[in-house]
Structures are given as C-alpha cells and as structure tokens.
Amino acid sequence: MTAPVAVSLTVNGERIDAQVLPRLNLADFLREHLGLTGTHVGCEHGVCGACTVRVDGDIVRACLLLAVQTHNASVETIEGLSDSGEVADLQAAFCNRNALQCGYCTPGMLMAAQDLLRQNAAPDRAQIREHLSGNYCRCTGYHAIIDAVEATALARRGEQP
Amino acid sequence: MNDGVEQTRGLSVLDRPNSYIGKTVPRPNLDRLMQGRGLYVSDMTLPRMVHVVFLRSPHAHAKILNIDSVAAKAMPGVIAVVTGRELADVITPWIGVLTHLKGLKSAPQHAIAIDRVCWQGEAVAAIVATSRALAEDAAEQMSVDYEELTPVTNMRTALDAETPVIHPDLGDNLAFERNLDAGAIDKAFADSDEVVEAEFVFGRHTGVTLEPRAVLADWNAGEARLTIYQGTQAPHMVQNISAKHLGLEEAQVRVVCKDVGGSFGIKVHIYADEMATYALSKLLRRPVKFVADRVESFSTDIHARDHVCKGRIGVNKDGTITGFEIDDLTGIGPYSMYPRTSAIEANQVVNLVGGPYTTPNYRARTRVVFQNKNVTCQYRGVGHPIACSITEVLVDLAARAIGMDPIEIRRRNLVADDAYPCASPSGMKFEALSHHASIDRLLSIMDYDALRAEQAELRKQGIYRGIGIASFVEVTNPAAAFYGVGGARISSQDGVTVRLDATGSVVCQTSITEQGQGSESLTAQIVGSVLGVSMSRVRVILGDTDNTPYGGGTWASRGAGIGGEAALQSAKALRKNILDVAAAILQAKPGDLDIVENSVVDLVGGQQRIEMHELARIVYFRPDTLPPGFQAELMATRHFVPREYPFAFTNGVQASWLEVDPNTGFITLLKHWVVEDCGTIINPQLVDEQIRGGVVQGLGAALYEHCIYDERGQLTNANMADYLVPMSGEMPDISIGHVVSPTMESELGAKGAGEAGTAGAAACVANAVNDALAPFGATVTEIPLTPRLILTALGTI
Ligand code: FES
Ligand code: FES
Numbered sequence: 001m002t003a004p005v006a007v008s009l010t011v012n013g014e015r016i017d018a019q020v021l022p023r024l025n026l027a028d029f030l031r032e033h034l035g036l037t038g039t040h041v042g043c044e045h046g047v048c049g050a051c052t053v054r055v056d057g058d059i060v061r062a063c064l065l066l067a068v069q070t071h072n073a074s075v076e077t078i079e080g081l082s083d084s085g086e087v088a089d090l091q092a093a094f095c096n097r098n099a100l101q102c103g104y105c106t107p108g109m110l111m112a113a114q115d116l117l118r119q120n121a122a123p124d125r126a127q128i129r130e131h132l133s134g135n136y137c138r139c140t141g142y143h144a145i146i147d148a149v150e151a152t153a154l155a156r157r158g159e160q161p
Numbered sequence: 162m163n164d165g166v167e168q169t170r171g172l173s174v175l176d177r178p179n180s181y182i183g184k185t186v187p188r189p190n191l192d193r194l195m196q197g198r199g200l201y202v203s204d205m206t207l208p209r210m211v212h213v214v215f216l217r218s219p220h221a222h223a224k225i226l227n228i229d230s231v232a233a234k235a236m237p238g239v240i241a242v243v244t245g246r247e248l249a250d251v252i253t254p255w256i257g258v259l260t261h262l263k264g265l266k267s268a269p270q271h272a273i274a275i276d277r278v279c280w281q282g283e284a285v286a287a288i289v290a291t292s293r294a295l296a297e298d299a300a301e302q303m304s305v306d307y308e309e310l311t312p313v314t315n316m317r318t319a320l321d322a323e324t325p326v327i328h329p330d331l332g333d334n335l336a337f338e339r340n341l342d343a344g345a346i347d348k349a350f351a352d353s354d355e356v357v358e359a360e361f362v363f364g365r366h367t368g369v370t371l372e373p374r375a376v377l378a379d380w381n382a383g384e385a386r387l388t389i390y391q392g393t394q395a396p397h398m399v400q401n402i403s404a405k406h407l408g409l410e411e412a413q414v415r416v417v418c419k420d421v422g423g424s425f426g427i428k429v430h431i432y433a434d435e436m437a438t439y440a441l442s443k444l445l446r447r448p449v450k451f452v453a454d455r456v457e458s459f460s461t462d463i464h465a466r467d468h469v470c471k472g473r474i475g476v477n478k479d480g481t482i483t484g485f486e487i488d489d490l491t492g493i494g495p496y497s498m499y500p501r502t503s504a505i506e507a508n509q510v511v512n513l514v515g516g517p518y519t520t521p522n523y524r525a526r527t528r529v530v531f532q533n534k535n536v537t538c539q540y541r542g543v544g545h546p547i548a549c550s551i552t553e554v555l556v557d558l559a560a561r562a563i564g565m566d567p568i569e570i571r572r573r574n575l576v577a578d579d580a581y582p583c584a585s586p587s588g589m590k591f592e593a594l595s596h597h598a599s600i601d602r603l604l605s606i607m608d609y610d611a612l613r614a615e616q617a618e619l620r621k622q623g624i625y626r627g628i629g630i631a632s633f634v635e636v637t638n639p640a641a642a643f644y645g646v647g648g649a650r651i652s653s654q655d656g657v658t659v660r661l662d663a664t665g666s667v668v669c670q671t672s673i674t675e676q677g678q679g680s681e682s683l684t685a686q687i688v689g690s691v692l693g694v695s696m697s698r699v700r701v702i703l704g705d706t707d708n709t710p711y712g713g714g715t716w717a718s719r720g721a722g723i724g725g726e727a728a729l730q731s732a733k734a735l736r737k738n739i740l741d742v743a744a745a746i747l748q749a750k751p752g753d754l755d756i757v758e759n760s761v762v763d764l765v766g767g768q769q770r771i772e773m774h775e776l777a778r779i780v781y782f783r784p785d786t787l788p789p790g791f792q793a794e795l796m797a798t799r800h801f802v803p804r805e806y807p808f809a810f811t812n813g814v815q816a817s818w819l820e821v822d823p824n825t826g827f828i829t830l831l832k833h834w835v836v837e838d839c840g841t842i843i844n845p846q847l848v849d850e851q852i853r854g855g856v857v858q859g860l861g862a863a864l865y866e867h868c869i870y871d872e873r874g875q876l877t878n879a880n881m882a883d884y885l886v887p888m889s890g891e892m893p894d895i896s897i898g899h900v901v902s903p904t905m906e907s908e909l910g911a912k913g914a915g916e917a918g919t920a921g922a923a924a925c926v927a928n929a930v931n932d933a934l935a936p937f938g939a940t941v942t943e944i945p946l947t948p949r950l951i952l953t954a955l956g957t958i
Contacts, residue, residue, distance in 0.1 A: 037197065038198065040203075040422070042372065042881075044455060045881065050371055082195070082196035091196070094195055095187050095192070098188060098850045100191060100677070101678065101679075101850065101854060102194075102370075102421060102424075103194030103195070103420065104201065104423060105371050107197045125894070128889075130889075136371060136886055137889075138368070138371050138854075139423055140850060141850070141853035141855075141857035141858075141895060142887075142889040142892050143892070143894055144850055
C-alpha cells in the first residue's frame with residue numbers, strides 16, 4: 001500500500017480537499033468518504049452503469065476511475081443534479097411512468113438519460129435504448145424507462161406526447 | 162370473468178367515490194430513490210462497525226487440511242479471522258428439508274465450512290477488518306491447504322454407481338424423487354395418432370439483483386439483542402431462523418429491511434454467509450457488515466433451473482391432446498437450501514406441466530440430485546418457466562406433427578373458461594381461469610393474422626421471422642401449503658395495522674415488504690379507498706419486525722393478494738370504529754354516516770359533518786367530551802390467509818415476434834405481448850410493470866443468462882461481462898392486456914402477477930424460434946438459445 005495522496009476537486013459544486021489512497025476508486029470515494037450514497041455500486045467492474053456520474057461534463061463509471069484521477073475535476077452526482085433541478089422533469093417522468101422499481105439502477109439511469117438528452121434533443125426509441133444499453137436494470141424490463149425518456153425529450157421540445 | 166381492465170363485480174367497500182382501486186397512481190416515496198437518497202443496506206454505517214470478507218474455496222470439492230491465518234491476523238486493520246470450527250460455537254448447523262416433500266434429504270450445513278468444502282465459492286474463513294479493502298488485503302495473506310476430492314458435476318451421472326457420493330451418510334446423491342401417474346397415459350399414447358417427444362435442457366442461471374446481497378448485523382451485548390439490517394423479502398423468517406441457530410429468543414432479534422436493490426427470490430433465503438455475519442456480530446460484540454461483491458454474488462446467490470427433462474405428448478389428427486409425460490432431472494448443488502429447500506422447483510415442474518389443458522392423462526417423474534456446484538433454490542417463477550416451456554413447446558411440436566396452427570390446437574385443448582372450478586391431473590385446484598378469453602385478447606392486440614401474412618411475405622425474401630405463443634398457469638397467493646405444512650416456520654398469513662393519528666392522517670403497518678413491486682402503493686391505495694382518506698395522508702411502514710404485524714413478507718406473488726386483503730380488512734375495521742366515534746360526537750347513527758375525502762359525511766346527501774382531523778383531535782385531546790363509557794379505538798389490526806385454495810392460480814398467454822438470422826444464429830426480438838389475468842387490479846401500471854420486468858428476466862434466461870461450469874465444477878463466467886443479462890438495446894417493447902377474474906377467496910379479489918412474465922417468456926421465444934426455423938426443419942429445445950445452439954440446430958456447425 002502506498003501513502004495517501006492529496007486531491008482537490010469540486011463535487012456538486014462544493015470544494016473538496018481530501019487525502020486518498022491511490023487505489024481508491026471514485027465510487028467508493030463518493031460513497032464512503034463523502035457520504036454520497038446515491039452513486040451505486042452494482043458490479044465494480046465497469047459493466048452495469050449503476051455508478052454512473054459526471055466528470056467535467058461527461059458521464060463516466062465511477063468504479064473505473066480512481067479518486068486521484070479527479071484531481072482538479074468537477075464531479076457531479078445524482079444528489080447534485082437533483083438539487084439543482086437539472087433533471088427534475090426527467091425524474092417526474094420516471095415517477096409518472098413507474099420507470100423504477102427497486103431504484104438501484106435509477107441514479108445511473110438518470111445520469112445516462114440526461115447525457116443523451118443533452119446531446120440529442122429528439123432521440124427515437126431505438127436511440128434511447130442504445131444510449132442506455134450500458135445501464136442494467138433488472139426490475140423494469142426497460143420499456144417504462146424508454147417511455148419516460150421519450151416523454152421528457154418531447155416535453156423539452158415543447159411537443160405533446 | 163370478464164374481458165378488459167374494467168371491473169364489473171361490485172366491491173362494496175372499494176367501489177366508492179374517489180376510490181384508488183384500479184387506478185394508476187404514482188407510487189409514494191419514489192423521489193427519495195430518484196434523488197439518490199434511498200437507504201439500501203450497502204449504504205449503511207453504524208458506530209464501531211467492521212466489515213467481513215469471506216475467504217472462499219477455489220475448489221468444487223476438497224478436504225480442508227489446514228488453515229493458516231497468522232499472517233492475515235497481523236495485517237493492518239484486522240479485527241479477527243474466524244474459521245468454521247470457531248464459529249460453530251456461536252451458531253448451529255441446519256438441514257434444508259421439509260416434511261411435505263416426502264423423502265427429501267440433505268446434509269447438515271455450517272455457516273462456514275468445517276473440514277470440507279462442497280462447492281467453489283463456499284466460505285472457509287471470515288476475515289473481519291475495519292474496512293472492506295483491509296479485509297480483502299488480509300484475505301490474500303490467508304493460506305489454506307486443501308486435498309482435492311473428485312467433484313460431482315454432471316447431473317446425468319450423479320446417480321451412477323461409479324459416481325462418488327457427496328454426503329456418504331445420505332447413502333446416495335439423490336436428494337428427492339417424486340412420481341405421479343394420473344389417468345392412463347400408456348393407453349392414451351398407444352391410441353394416439355402421433356406421439357412427439359423431445360429432450361429439454363434448461364441452463365442454470367441466477368437473479369443478478371443489481372444491489373448484491375447485503376447484511377449488517379448489530380449485536381448489542383448490553384441489550385442482549387441482535388438487530389439485523391438486511392435486504393430481505395421475509396423479515397420474520399430471518400428473525401425466526403437467526404434466533405433459532407444463535408440460541409436466542411425471537412424477541413431478541415429485530416430484522417429491519419429498508420430499501421432493497423432487487424430481490425426476485427434471490428433475497429428470500431438465508432445464506433450461510435449471512436448466518437455467519439449474524440454470528441460474527443455476536444462473537445465480536447459489534448456491528449458487522451457483509452456486502453457480497455459481484456463475483457461472490459455469482460458463485461453464492463442461489464442459482465435456479467438447471468433441469469434436463471424428457472417430454473412426450475400424444476395428439477390425434479383432430480388436434481386433441483391425449484396426454485403428457487415427463488422425466489425430469491435437476492442438479493441442486495451440494496445442499497438443499499435452508500429453510501425453503503431446493504426440491505420446490507422440481508416439485509412445481511411436476512405440478513404445473515400440462516396445467517392449462519384438459520387431458521387427464523399425465524405421468525411425471527422428477528429426480529433432484531446433489532452435485533458440487535453452487536446451490537439452487539427458488540428464483541422468480543419457481544418451476545414455471547420450465548413447466549411452461551416443456552408444455553408449450555410440446556404443444557407446438559404436436560401441432561406441427563398434425564399440421565395445425567398453434568392457436569387452433571390451443572383452442573381445442575385449453576380448459577374451457579366456464580369449466581371452473583376444476584383440478585389438474587396433478588391435483589392443482591383452479592378456482593377461475595380464462596385461457597380462452599386471454600387468447601382472444603392476445604389475438605386482438607397482436608393482430609395475429611397480419612403477422613402471419615407478413616411472415617410469409619418476408620420468407621420469400623429470405624427473412625426468417627417466427628411467432629411463438631405460450632399459455633400458462635401461475636401459482637400466486639400461497640397459503641400454508643407451500644412451506645408451513647412441511648414444518649417451515651415461514652408465515653403464510655399477513656397482517657396490517659391501521660391507525661388514525663391526531664391530525665387525521667393514517668399510519669399503516671404491514672408485514673409485507675417492498676422491493677420495488679409497489680407494496681407501499683397498493684397498501685396506501687386500498688387503505689385510502691376503504692377509509693375515504695387521501696392517499697397522500699396514508700403513510701405505510703413495512704420491513705421491521707419490531708413495528709409491523711407478524712407475516713410472510715413479499716414473495717411468490719403474495720403481497721397484493723394476501724397483504725392487500727389484510728389491509729382492506731383492517732381499514733374496514735378502523736372505518737367502523739371511526740364512524741362509531743363520529744356517531745357519538747354527532748349524536749347520529751353510524752349507519753347514516755360515511756367517510757369521503759377526509760371528512761365524515763351524511764351517507765345520504767353527502768353533507769359534511771366533521772373532518773377527520775377534528776374527530777381525531779377530540780378523541781386524542783378531549784376524550785372527556787365523548788359520552789360516558791364510550792372508548793374510541795382509532796387503531797385496528799386484521800390478518801388474512803387464503804383457506805379454501807392452497808394457491809390462487811392465475812393464467813395468461815404470451816407471444817413473441819422475432820427474427821432469426823440463419824447465417825449468424827442471432828435472434829432479434831421484435832415485439833412481445835402478454836395477456837394476464839391476475840384478478841382484481843389494484844394499480845394497472847404496477848401490474849404492467851411487474852409483468853414487463855418479469856418478461857425481460859424470462860427473456861434473459863431464454864437468450865443469454867447461463868452460469869457455465871466446467872467439468873471440475875469451476876464457474877467460468879462469474880462476472881457481469883461474461884454472464885450476459887438483457888440490456889435495453891436488445892429488448893423489445895412489451896404490450897400488455899388483461900382479463901379480470903377476481904378470486905372469491907377475498908373481498909379484494911386480487912391474485913398475484915409477479916411470476917407471469919417469467920413463466921411464459923422462454924416458452925414463447927422457443928416456439929417463435931422454432932417457427933422461424935421451420936423452413937429448415939430445425940427445432941431447438943434448449944435455453945439459453947445462443948447463436949451456437951441455433952447454428953448447431955441448423956447443421957451449420
Ligand atoms: S459498479 Fe461501476 S459499472 Fe457497475
Ligand atoms: S429498478 Fe431495480 S434495477 Fe432498475
């Protein structure tokens with residue numbers, strides 16, 4: 001084991017200075033050091049997408065990134081996106097459509113869906129399915145999630161479903 | 162029985178103004194989960210909490226000669242290293258048998274292996290440290306000497322004389338056998354125009370809950386009380402079993418279940434490592450947390466299916482099915498799982514094959530054998546996907562043998578909708594099913610004839626699409642027949658307490674649990690409707706053995722049907738009490754009053770008389786103003802268990818439309834339909850999403866999911882990259898229709914819907930693939946339907 005390293009970053013706009021072991025991944029850093037348990041861990045090997053967060057504007061798998069790699073970066077988690085209201089409409093659509101059951105995939109799913117909607121204001125169902133393919137959900141069967149994202153995209157364009 | 166979602170049966174207490182029953186209303190408490198503010202066990206920390214990591218056997222079968230933990234104990238942060246022998250002083254072993262499964266045998270299983278390991282992944286030592294990372298570091302310093310033993314891995318040879326017996330005390334590797342012979346199958350087959358047979362193979366797969374199993378056990382030596390925080394479907398079962406094996410009274414154990422990241426039957430059991438965690442907390446007198454990592458999940462979460470089954474069907478040229486015969490074999494790992502046992506799935510297969518059809522001729526044998534692989538046990542749909550696939554693929558093969566359309570052969574053989582109540586050849590009692598109405602509804606939503614035309618057209622262009630149909634029956638609302646009669650202390654009844662608080666809001670405690678199915682929502686919908694209180698004023702408490710009535714929990718599609726009826730009855734009782742109070746206050750007759758929208762009103766005319774919060778204020782703060790001798794009771798508890806039918810059978814039908822690429826063997830799912838009859842629908846959206854989720858789990862099993870063991874008993878794909886689960890890009894949209902035949906066993910009339918999707922998905926996909934491959938004369942009867950399997954069936958490889 002090597003010695004802790006100093007890192008400085010912002011998390012949800014808040015300045016964080018911490019000492020972390022080089023091996024600590026970002027998901028564990030967020031969950032265990034900062035108490036941001038909305039970032040979930042489903043596989044710890046980059047497959048399931050439950051740990052999806054935004055780093056400098058791009059979505060990444062927090063289990064595949066080391067905390068030290070986020071030095072000077074801006075990290076945004078589901079708690080941040082919720083509090084800023086950025087995904088309030090998407091969350092409302094998920095609620096209306098019952099697009100979550102256990103909710104364990106949901107923070108990562110919302111992150112990935114918001115990422116799609118920022119890149120593509122008018123995705124079709126196939127594109128939504130494709131973009132969310134790195135986010136596993138074992139409960140819903142995906143259909144309701146696709147509906148919710150589609151409805152949000154429509155509403156953001158000011159169109160009726 | 163009637164067609165469509167609307168209910169015609171007058172449900173007096175539910176059929177009220179502003180009733181929430183049958184309405185899609187959003188589930189309460191979703192914001193918490195969507196904002197990342199849920200509380201899953203994996204999120205929890207307690208003061209002085211330590212983490213346990215289990216050192217697991219790399220061998221499928223081996224003697225443990227020596228465990229050297231000196232180096233590990235010297236590692237930073239390590240609190241203790243505990244072996245199975247040491248832990249046996251704190252927790253007793255168990256044997257996973259039930260008396261109603263006659264002859265079922267198993268060997269004593271310990272929380273941590275002693276002397277011998279029986280599958281790759283069985284725990285051999287516990288390493289407890291101040292963080293999980295430090296415990297994992299220390300685990301790498303452990304040194305265990307093993308003497309490898311011959312593993313039994315092939316279930317087909319598990320009973321051969323040359324095969325070693327895993328537990329010599331048991332005499333052989335046969336855990337359980339059941340034989341059934343109904344009607345006169347030999348004569349029926351001899352007299353049939355055609356007898357078609359096939360061998361079916363069902364791969365092992367598992368539930369892959371997105372949150373792995375997690376438990377935090379907190380033994381407070383000062384209180385002599387153990388609090389277990391666990392993502393479980395059955396808190397009272399965990400309370401009972403943990404107390405029993407730790408030598409505690411039930412009252413010394415509290416089980417708390419907060420948010421659960423998926424369950425599907427995976428979290429209805431009690432695993433050896435969870436028992437070990439409880440025991441470690443007691444031993445170390447501090448909170449101990451165990452969260453399985455994904456590799457551990459694959460090698461220790463129960464697996465399911467793993468059946469090989471020969472099936473035969475007899476059919477006459479007029480389409481009459483003359484009988485079914487099956488010879489089923491399943492490998493369950495080295496132990497029968499505790500406390501629900503590993504013979505239930507095989508038993509269900511025998512119970513359910515042929516279930517939708519009229520033929521009285523049915524012979525079945527199932528044999529359940531031990532092997533040195535991870536244990537199998539009840540996972541969503543228990544036995545249903547196997548029984549349904551065998552039955553429905555045989556029916557399609559029979560139809561093909563006589564040149565009949567798959568819909569037509571079903572129409573001629575499905576039990577008539579007016580023939581109920583009746584029983585199946587295996588003795589299953591059916592109260593009211595609707596196979597024919599379900600098929601009608603399916604054909605209308607899928608436009609069967611148009612698809613057949615499209616299929617024929619595309620075939621000319623070398624595009625091979627198939628349609629697959631699968632009718633099914635589904636076991637829901639299990640009464641004591643499932644476990645209780647066999648001696649398991651697993652409750653089949655559930656209870657609900659409702660109370661009006663001092664502000665006129667309602668607090669409701671229920672023994673069913675929530676893992677995302679919508680238990681809170683359906684409870685609040687029922688209670689709100691019966692009481693005449695807005696749903697937003699009903700708060701539901703569940704998942705805490707200290708704070709809910711005693712009950713079974715949420716599994717086997719019992720939450721709505723059993724817990725929902727208890728909610729209805731308790732709300733009725735409270736409603737009566739409230740009206741008694743109101744009558745006393747208003748000097749009226751209770752029968753002249755009603756409650757609507759949070760106020761007591763005149764039954765006739767609807768004039769508002771007193772608001773609920775005002776009534777509650779008087780009861781709690783000015784009881785002196787009530788008539789002398791009058792005692793208000795603003796809290797009521799009721800329990801429910803079905804008594805007449807051991808299970809509330811439901812039914813439905815699924816269809817798949819897919820394309821097979823004969824060059825690559827790839828299957829593209831294009832569309833999926835389900836028609837389900839789950840009786841009274843409390844919340845259509847919840848039912849539909851349960852079904853969709855279940856379908857996709859069934860599709861995963863049909864196409865991708867497989868725990869692949871090599872001949873040494875090594876699980877070769879124990880990670881999410883190699884064990885494939887359905888992703889959104891591969892899954893089709895799923896259309897759902899309903900037929901509604903309420904059960905008369907309860908006032909609510911609700912049956913379950915949790916297994917329906919999983920029950921029929923693989924069967925209709927297999928039928929669709931065989932339909933697509935028909936021009937090639939190829940058939941497949943194995944899942945998962947991998948490209949390799951398809952190409953092999955086509956003779957390409
Ligand atoms: S936990 Fe990071 S991708 Fe699964
Ligand atoms: S809602 Fe449970 S995994 Fe998606």
